[in-house]
Amino acid sequence: MSAHTLDTWLLVNYAGYPFAPNSLMPDNGMANLAGALHQQGKDVQILDYCAVSTVERMTSPELRRQLAKAWNAIRAPGRGPFRALSRYGAVQVLKRCEKERRRLQDRALADIADEVVAHVQKYKVRAVGLKLWNGDGLEGSGRLAQAIRERCPGVRIFGGGPHVDVFSAGILKRYPLFDALVYGEGEDTIRRLAEAGSDPAAFDDIPNLIHVRDGATHQSPRQMIEDLDQLPMPLYDPAIYPAMAGDEKVKVAVIDESRGCRNECSFCIHPLKSNRQVRVKSISRLLREVDLLGERYGFHSFRFGGSCTPYSLLNGFAAEVLRQKRRVRYASFAHIRDSHEADFETIKRSGCVALFFGLESGSQTILDSMRKHIRVEEMAETLRRSTEAGIFTVGSLIFPAPGETADSEADTIRLLKNAPLNSVMLQAPIIAPLTDWFESPERYGLRFPDKSRYLDDALKWKVKLQLPPRFWDSLPVTIDGRTYPQVLAKTGELGRQIAKMGLPTAISDETYLMSVNAGLDATEFRNTALAAFFSGDTTTIRDLVGRINRGC
Ligand code: B12
Ligand code: SF4
Numbered sequence: 001m002s003a004h005t006l007d008t009w010l011l012v013n014y015a016g017y018p019f020a021p022n023s024l025m026p027d028n029g030m031a032n033l034a035g036a037l038h039q040q041g042k043d044v045q046i047l048d049y050c051a052v053s054t055v056e057r058m059t060s061p062e063l064r065r066q067l068a069k070a071w072n073a074i075r076a077p078g079r080g081p082f083r084a085l086s087r088y089g090a091v092q093v094l095k096r097c098e099k100e101r102r103r104l105q106d107r108a109l110a111d112i113a114d115e116v117v118a119h120v121q122k123y124k125v126r127a128v129g130l131k132l133w134n135g136d137g138l139e140g141s142g143r144l145a146q147a148i149r150e151r152c153p154g155v156r157i158f159g160g161g162p163h164v165d166v167f168s169a170g171i172l173k174r175y176p177l178f179d180a181l182v183y184g185e186g187e188d189t190i191r192r193l194a195e196a197g198s199d200p201a202a203f204d205d206i207p208n209l210i211h212v213r214d215g216a217t218h219q220s221p222r223q224m225i226e227d228l229d230q231l232p233m234p235l236y237d238p239a240i241y242p243a244m245a246g247d248e249k250v251k252v253a254v255i256d257e258s259r260g261c262r263n264e265c266s267f268c269i270h271p272l273k274s275n276r277q278v279r280v281k282s283i284s285r286l287l288r289e290v291d292l293l294g295e296r297y298g299f300h301s302f303r304f305g306g307s308c309t310p311y312s313l314l315n316g317f318a319a320e321v322l323r324q325k326r327r328v329r330y331a332s333f334a335h336i337r338d339s340h341e342a343d344f345e346t347i348k349r350s351g352c353v354a355l356f357f358g359l360e361s362g363s364q365t366i367l368d369s370m371r372k373h374i375r376v377e378e379m380a381e382t383l384r385r386s387t388e389a390g391i392f393t394v395g396s397l398i399f400p401a402p403g404e405t406a407d408s409e410a411d412t413i414r415l416l417k418n419a420p421l422n423s424v425m426l427q428a429p430i431i432a433p434l435t436d437w438f439e440s441p442e443r444y445g446l447r448f449p450d451k452s453r454y455l456d457d458a459l460k461w462k463v464k465l466q467l468p469p470r471f472w473d474s475l476p477v478t479i480d481g482r483t484y485p486q487v488l489a490k491t492g493e494l495g496r497q498i499a500k501m502g503l504p505t506a507i508s509d510e511t512y513l514m515s516v517n518a519g520l521d522a523t524e525f526r527n528t529a530l531a532a533f534f535s536g537d538t539t540t541i542r543d544l545v546g547r548i549n550r551g552c
Pocket of ligand 2 (some may be wrong): 264335
């Protein structure tokens with residue numbers, strides 16, 4: 001053991017208020033990192049605050065009562081002046097509630113900081129790794145890092161995760177208290193940090209690191225894990241990952257079966273984040289992982305985590321599951337491109353209950369501008385084959401996309417009318433750094449009055465996914481001459497139109513999977529979960545989580 005070894009680790013996952021059932025899913029990234037450290041003989045624990053008790057500690061009985069009342073008033077059917085007045089009143093209550101929730105969240109975060117510091121002191125932790133999400137996840141983790149820095153000055157603090165992949169060194173500028181940030185894949189890097197990480201002089205030789213030396217930011221070269229079968233098994237033992245005990249988390253696993261995407265959609269960071277070279281786990285490794293998750297941790301359902309799972313893998317996995325007469329239940333992303341290869345019948349028979357397709361638009365012009373490399377006709381045909389196979393088929397749209405016109409909007413409505421979809425997920429356009437939208441804005445009709453201010457605002461932007469887009473904060477960008485609030489208003493308008501068409505919305509593939517586990521109709525599950533998470537109704541949330549976990 002060298003003097004620079006970091007033998008005792010704490011990994012922390014804090015993402016703010018858990019606003020949906022999927023916020024309660026176990027974090028496979030943290031479980032992988034724990035696996036990597038454990039394999040190397042290091043001590044590691046995970047504190048995961050994406051848990052039911054966090055909902056409870058970030059609300060109060062009075063706040064829950066007021067939020068439930070406002071929710072019912074906003075959702076109540078009907079028209080006319082009285083209805084409008086009651087809705088207006090509810091929105092005002094909501095604004096006050098939001099302030100109170102912020103206050104309680106702040107207080108809870110201070111308690112969480114005390115807990116984290118106490119853990120560091122009790123277990124003589126030498127290094128803390130924080131997963132950095134956008135919004136409250138970033139700000140909150142920044143505060144946790146600050147508390148550790150102030151009260152345990154000798155401890156190394158590292159950050160990693162999706163927000164680092166998007167904003168890289170910008171985060172270090174805002175939160176200089178991190179010793180280093182890890183971008184891309186973390187398993188090898190954390191092992192290298194565990195060996196040499198107490199000495200910043202060693203950082204230059206460790207891949208995927210961003211750190212400051214002599215006042216200048218250094219980013220070491222990216223290293224991808226070539227053979228995913230070599231990854232350690234994720235660890236979910238409650239002794240290491242205490243939130244996994246009982247019903248604090250939903251016991252639906254994420255299996256990271258593939259990394260990378262060979263496509264190049266103009267709005268997406270994945271080809272850069274996870275590389276365009278697709279790597280997959282072998283089917284035998286995947287089945288070993290499925291066995292381990294079931295036998296050791298009682299997970300019998302899972303979602304594949306890869307952003308673009310190849311059909312060769314989905315088909316092959318499904319065929320092997322059937323050949324071995326295994327019983328699994330799962331969901332996955334799927335894609336229109338290459339969908340002629342998909343054997344949806346076999347995929348369904350193997351236990352796949354839901355697939356999520358990124359459709360984005362029904363307009364060929366918009367699809368071409370997004371570099372989707374797919375045809376609208378192909379889309380309708382693939383969705384038909386998927387639904388006919390009995391798979392709950394989710395389609396995701398981005399609206400209004402750059403270049404959107406009345407014609408392209410009409411094309412999208414036409415697609416929605418004709419394509420058989422079980423659920424529509426509607427997203428507003430979000431311009432992320434590193435994407436072609438961000439890098440070549442003039443090509444897409446995007447204008448940033450000040451790009452560095454945009455980066456700064458976007459880095460700390462809080463997407464309020466629990467509220468309709470019109471409640472979201474603005475960003476300093478215009479899209480086809482529309483300000484961001486105007487863009488969000490258009491998203492909201494299409495949302496209302498879709499609702500009028502009677503199409504179910506906001507049931508993602510993993511939401512559907514959970515509803516099947518819970519034995520509830522998907523729409524009923526979604527409605528119950530939406531209301532419960534919105535109002536912080538922990539009794540109902542606990543009941544739902546219990547049902548999902550018992551049904552897994
Ligand atoms: C599966 C998934 C989830 C799962 C599981 C969590 C997970 N692993 O990320 C669930 C369902 C819980 C989830 C929830 C959310 N997700 Co999600 N999710 C994904 C998805 C599809 C795959 C992630 C994955 O499995 N990656 C593989 C694992 C191994 O990587 P990883 O977890 O990031 O961890 C690795 C590295 O990042 C690094 N690392 C991570 N943390 C740390 C910390 C340290 C110290 C170190 C050294 C390294 C390190 O090492 C890990 C091992 O290689 C991605 C999109 C994608 N394809 O990437 C979106 C994505 C990560 N999700 C996203 C978002 C926004 C969310 C939600 C906020 C909202 C939502 N719409 O679902 C919630 C909130 C999170 C929460 N916990 O409450 C965004 C993140 C954007 C951002 N800037 O933060 C992404 C990128 C999707 C997108 N919009 O493009 N998600
Ligand atoms: S949107 Fe999907 S297909 Fe397109 S680049 Fe991103 S992950 Fe790949």
